[in-house]
Amino acid sequence: MPFYGSPVGIFMLERMGSGxxxxxxxxxGNASTWSVPVRYNVARILGPEGGELTSAVVQAATDLVHExxxxxxxxxxxxxxxxxxxRAAVDVPVFLSSLLLAPFLEKMLPPNKALGIVVASRSSLTExxxxxxxxxxxxxxxxxxxxxxxxxxxAVTWIKSEGDLDINAVESDVVDAAESLVRDRPDIGMLLLECGALPSYAAAVQRAIGIPVYDYTSMIEFFAGGLVRRPFTGSPEDRRIDLCRAWSRPLPRQRTALHCSRAQGLAALRPPISRMRLATQRRRSLPMKTLSPSRSMHYLLATNTIESTSGETIYARL
Structure with missing residues (x-):
């Protein structure tokens, strides 16, 4: 049965070892990492060398798509x-490594710059x-x-799968590797982190080397953004339209300032003024009764604020 509202599916390798x-x-593997809801499944394979257990990975991915x-x-x-x-088993996009970003990032760099890549195991990076x-x-x-x-x-924690995770020690290892890479190759213009555990340390790496750093989250967040598009807000034209709609009803007889997003402005077309989000706040003081109706409307659109020095009820309509 499908579940709604979780656009990203992540299958994890079964944890082995102690600690x-x-x-x-x-x-x-931490759901708080992502800006959208995710669903997890576990593929019961013995780490990256479990090629004979491809069916377990396919089953985990297929189950996520069914969900x-x-x-x-x-x-x-x-x-x-x-x-x-x-890819052959499911009908959705498949992104199984941040290494897929490497050709793209390399093409974005100037001709005299190189792409640095930090991986869990260099020897596992086969042809x-x-x-x-x-x-x-x-x-x-x-x-x-x-x-x-x-x-x-x-290496002890993630390759040998022994002992407890020491976050500070692992961060130091990752930062040291990045610094050494950039020190040996000062022409590196971007850094890509391969392992799914490395985004936790990306900020520390960037503080240390001072260049753009990309990882798993860079890739998945980019494509997840295409799955869950949100409307843009904040353009002057949108503000004028939304404010006119939001203020299409009488204002209460007090100094008020309306703070409304685009969605709130649209929702205010029909509900009564009490359902709109009003905040008592003084921004500017301008005697509205001294303005003509057209200038009053202009003031409303320009300042997003109505302040009345009289007891009259003010209407703002298109």
């Missing part, structure tokens, strides 16, 4: 190896995986990759 390793904020999601992603960038199988991401086996000078397999705490 406590929570999905902290920023991790793809109503409109986009499929996952918690591990090396799940990209399952992309073609998942087949690079080809699936749309990358050449020989990355050349335009892309440079650093792995975290030798980072003390990251």
């Amino acid at each position: 406590t390793r929570p999905y902290i904020s920023g991790d793809t 109503g999601v409109q986009l499929i992603t996952c918690g591990c960038g090396y799940s990209l190896r399952y992309r073609e199988a998942v 087949d995986l690079l080809a699936t991401a749309g990358l050449r086996a020989n990355l050349g000078r335009r892309m440079v990759v650093a792995g975290l397999e030798d980072a003390p705490m990251f």
Whole structure:
């Protein structure tokens, strides 16, 4: 049965090993990371090398689509190896690694700049995986990759799956790797983080190296924005229309200022004034009774405020 209101579906790899390793904020496995509601499912496979268990990944993705999601992603960038199988099984877009951003970001850089990529394990970045991401086996000078397999705490926590998560220590490992990469290649103009656990540390990385940093959340939030479009507000023309509609009823006999969004302005077409959001607040003082009707209307549109020094009821209509 489909569930409504959760456009993004995320399948996670089954956790192995010992210790406590929570999905902290920023991790793809933490629902608070996302600006839209998400649904999760667990694929029972043994990490990124479980290629023979492709059917488990396909089943997890298929179940999420049956539950109503409109986009499929996952918690591990090396799940990209399952992309073609998942794409063939579902009828929604599939984004299984932030590495899919690499060709796009590389093309956006000036000719004298390179793209830096930080991955969980450099040795797991095989030629087949690079080809699936749309990358050449020989990355050349335009892309440079650093792995975290030798980072003390990251490797123990996320590759060996041992012990408890030490957030500060892992952050230090990730920042050190990024700084070392930029130090060796000062021509790096952007940085891409591959692992689904790395967005939690993206802000710290950017503070340390001072260049644009992208990750899983950059990719999914971009495409999720296309699934849940929201109207734009704030243009002068919209304000004039909305204010005229919102003030199409008599004002109460007090100094009031109306604060209304576009949606609230439209909703105020028919309901009584008591249902609109009014706030008693003095912005400017202008004796409305001294103005002509046309100038009164102009003042309303220009200031979003009616202030009356008389006891009369003022009407504003189109």
